[in-house]
């Protein structure tokens with residue numbers, strides 16, 4: 001179900017819900033090294049491993065439609 005993309009970075013599991021993302025690019029504004037917009041106008045990962053953990057969390061947290069979900073090392077959901 002759904003159309004998602006996952007990446008594990010700095011112990012965080014980050015998931016993009018491609019059906020929810022509307023391409024506002026707020027996340028890219030916070031972490032331009034971690035995310036970019038694809039040709040379809042939906043965000044994709046670039047080099048999130050080169051972004052500080054706290055900045056990654058912040059970038060996911062600013063998404064206005066909660067398309068980005070983050071779980072920590074213990075499996076607890078910390079964003080949104």
Ligand code: SF4
Nearest residue numbers: 021022024025027063
């Ligand atoms: S902030 Fe949310 S809606 Fe905007 S590009 Fe990022 S994931 Fe997509």
